[in-house]
Structures are given as structure tokens and as C-alpha cells.
Amino acid sequence: MAGIALCEPHCLYNILNQKRRVSRLAEANYLCLLDARTQHEYNESHIITARRIEQYLVPDSEELRCVRYCVVYDCETSSLDYSSKGRYEESEVSFYCADLFLKQTELEASRLDPLGEEGGQFTRHPVLILRGGYKRFSACYHFLSTQKILWMPQELDNFQPYPVEILPEKLYMGNFKQACDQQIQRNLKIKAQVNISEQPATLFAEGGKYLHIPVPDSLEADLFSSFATICHFIALVAKVLSPGSYSVQVPNIYLLSCCLQRAWDYVLQCKTNMRPHRGFVKQLSDWETQIYGTTITDISEPNY
Template identity: 70%
Template sequence: MATVGRGPGVATATGGGARPGARGAMAGVVLCEPGRLYNALQQHRRLPRLAEPNYLSLLDARTQREYNESHIITARKIEQSPTGKYLVPDSEELACVRYCVVYDCETSSLDLSDDEEEEKEKGSNGSSETENTDSSSLCSQNAKEGTAVRHARSLQHFTRHPVLVLRGGYKRFSACYHFLRTQKILWMPQELDNFQLYPVEILPAKLYMGNFKQACDQQIQKDLKIKAQVNISEQPAALFAEEGKYLHVSVPDSLEANLFSSFPTICHFIDAQLDLGAVLVFSSLGISRSSTVTMAYLMHSHQFSLKKQSPPTDTTVKKSGTG
């Protein structure tokens, strides 16, 4: 079975020849915000989840020229037959994969009515029109808007989960996450095992959550434009020396640790810093203490009470696990 990021050499079949999944019903097609794909790329267990064969199939529906210039990291180009028809990746792979994401240049809607009507009007003149188009026109060189949607609708016959179409396509994603662009095509298994993970995005371009190692990485801070940090661990971090940009709440990695009393201070700090730039909340492993604080801030910012979120209990906040 082919895996994401391990090279473009996957078995392919036309839509009519690929065998549908056992359920038979179409999985559907939905738009995917850039932040959702970004977070999917950052997931890990013991190792980055990109190393798992059945985690993510990221497919580039743009032209070969566009793909060669740059593409989203670990993305594969959707292959074409000698006659120019796009091919469907191996149905066995698609039936097992958790996320199937397709993107083109800048599609932002699932509505293809305008594109389809335009194609009908062109009819058989399509090939000659392409030949007569000014070579300086990007439209003649780039994949048409809506290409990703058309591919997603053919892929939905083979996946167990809805096929995701990246909203805004490569243009929007690369504008938000320029550091996830690459020209690299072939990824070895050990490279995926050591894939550089970034903090997950909680609020687009504003609030991030990560671990201690990520908080000490200068390049990550630069790429995400982090302007302030909230450290929820016992170990101090000295990356942000500027006064007022770093809040350290020393909390032990223990089930009995009390974060509740620090929530007002933390929420006030994040509120003040978000007006100035992005904030990173982190703990040792980026699992429990940081997620507890992040959830508390979201409840604070949206004015949700704890009673509305879960049954009242004295240990709801304190017993949140370790990390």
C-alpha cells in the first residue's frame, strides 16, 4: 500500500476500474480550512503521525509545472494518463486512509456550476483555445479553479471518510504557512519519523499550543510570529527576555497540581498579548497542563461556564492528567 510522503509511485486506476469501498455509499466532500490541514500535519503519538501509512493522503491537483515549483510538504501530484486524464490513487489506500485532502491553486467553494457551464460553452474548442491563449497568461498554465472539487468528487467513491478540499488552495495555505512549502518529492520513512513538528494552532495566527522543545526553537517562533509565551511547567525558558512578553506559571507534572488559581492571571496575560501578536502556550510535553490552560482561556474568551461544559465536580480542573 502506498503511503503519504513516500514518493509519487502509487498504483493508480481510472474511476471506472477502481473497486469501491465495502460500504458502497459516497463519503462526501467538504471544505477544509487551512488551519485544519496545518494541525493535521502536526499530530503525533510517539512519532509524527505522518509516518503512519493510513493517516494522511495529501493530493495536489495543480499542473505538473506548479507542483514542481513548490507544493505543500508531503503532498503527491495526482497522476495523469498518457491521454491526459487524471487517475485515481489506489482504491485500497483510499479505503484505509484517515484523511484524504485535495487542493488546487485557489478553489474556495464546492459549487462548480459556473465552471461546468463554461466548459459546456467551450465544447470542442477547448484544445484550440488553449493553443491560442497568450503564453504570458497564468490561466493557460495553471490548473483551473474547481479542479480539486472535481477530483474530490471522484475520490469520495473510495474513501471511508469525507474527502477534504482545501479552502483557498495552495495559494492561501502557502500564504499562511510559508514554512510548509517544499520542492521535495520523495520522503524516506526515517525522514517522516523525524519530521519537524510545530505547535498546533488554536486560534488562527493568534494562539498556539506546544511543548517545551518547540518553545525553545527560534525558527518556530519566527515562522509562527510568536510575540509572547505562557510557560506552564516547572522548567524556566529564557527565549523571551523582553519584560511583559513571558509568563511563567510553575506547575508540577502531577495530578494534584492546582492550575485553577492561576487562570485569571493567565487569561489576562493572553488577552493583553493577543492584541500585539501571536501567543504560544506550552508545557513540558504539550499534552495536559498546556491544554488545560488553553481550554480555560477559550472558556474565558467565549464566556462559557464550567457548569455548561461538564457535570460539576471539584476535580474537573485539577485532574487533567500529566504533561
């Protein structure tokens, strides 16, 4: 159905953990996360910042009009198909609610613009249904579940995001503070770490695999000479461990088994404010040329 799409658990995880100066959860029009389960289930535990849909009532239209992400979840919906009996089963509550949202948006759009022009569209983005519902998400990310209902603006400002997930349960990308956080290491089960900075990470889990590339964050820094070492390290630990990575550079280097453009676009979906400096982008382009024997990606385009 147009306007409704499935959202994988790792995609919602990344939506929850985006950050600019502060967590993006503090932005009023960033995320509307709705729990379609029973009141009892919601009270027991729900995903952070989620609100329960009261008796399947659609949120205020003004609230949804400009929201970037609207995500609905129930217990364990796993597809966009509803019952062949012509009614929604209990396990399809999120689909039912998303369908209601679309009906309201269509009605609102026609009221605002009876001629049906593009400017009268109510939303720009589809309503997302969490694949596998709360059951699957909480199994993967139990540390993002809570009983807390009301979130004050200051609490959202101070919310500390986790590293974004590049490859589900395999590869993460974060900052130096996250790299040194033992709670994050335990929750994400980090067993290996690549640290690209002048300062070595502290308090890394005992027995974990660790690679430190001591280079400054500057246009003149030489990362190219370490690319092969980084890729070899990740490939080696991936055979026996679930590798964790904590640098904006590493995923782009490792994912260059495909061309730079595809690797770049993929990482950008995971971390929407990824902006490495031009010196590193040029070295990535050189790495692509070395791998493929020719330059595939035109880094003079504004996207890079």
C-alpha cells in the same frame, strides 16, 4: 455534495502537526495529501508530503479505503460550487478530482457489497478540499512548503511538528521543546508565551511578553490559583500582539468563556491526543463553576 467537504487551512495545518510518540505523518493510513495543480507548479513548491495527481488519475482504491484524511488542493478553490456551464474550470480542479474519488468509491462499494449494506461502504470520511488551495495555505504557512517529493519512512519518523493552532494566527499549543525553538517562534510570529512547567523556557524572542507558571506536572499541582492570571495575561497581550501559547492547559483555561465541554471538544479537534490528568480536569471544572456560578459539565463522563 455528500462526501465532499471544505477543509480550512488551519485544519490542514493541524492535521500535518499531530504527534503521538512520533509524527502521525509516519502512519501509512493517516493522511493522503494530493496536489491537483500542474507539474510545473508542483515542482516549484508544494505542501510537505503531498503527491501530485497524475492527469487526474484516482489513487489506488486499496490505498484510500482506510485513510483517515484525504485532502485535495489546487491553486485557489474556495467553494464546493462548480461552473454553471456544466464543466469544471481550471480553478476548480480539486473539486473535479474529489468528485472522481467519490465516483470510484461508490463503484467499489457496490462491487464489494451489491446489496448496499453499510459494511460495504468504501470510506468512512469525506474527501476534503483545501479552501483557498495552495495559494492561501502557503501564504499562511510558507514554512510547510517544499520541493521534496519522496519521503523515506525514517524522515517521516523524525519530522518535527509545529505547535497546533487553536485560534488561527492567535493562539497555539505545544510542548516545552517547541517553546524553546527560535525557528518556530519566528515562523509562527510568536510575540507572547505562557509556560506552565517547573523549568523556564529559554531563548524566547527578545522583547516578547512572557509568563511563567512554575508548577510540576502532577495530580497535586495547584493550577487553579493561576487561572485568572493566565486569562488576564492573554487578554492583555491580545490587544496589541498575536499571543502564542505553549501548554496543553492554557487553551482550555482561556476558552472557558464558553462551558468546559465546548472548550474541551474544540481543543480536542485541534490536538487529537490531548489527555490532561484528572487533577487538572477537576480544577477546570472548578473554574467553570466559578465563572458561571454552577457546574455545567459532568466530568465523570469517560470523555474527560
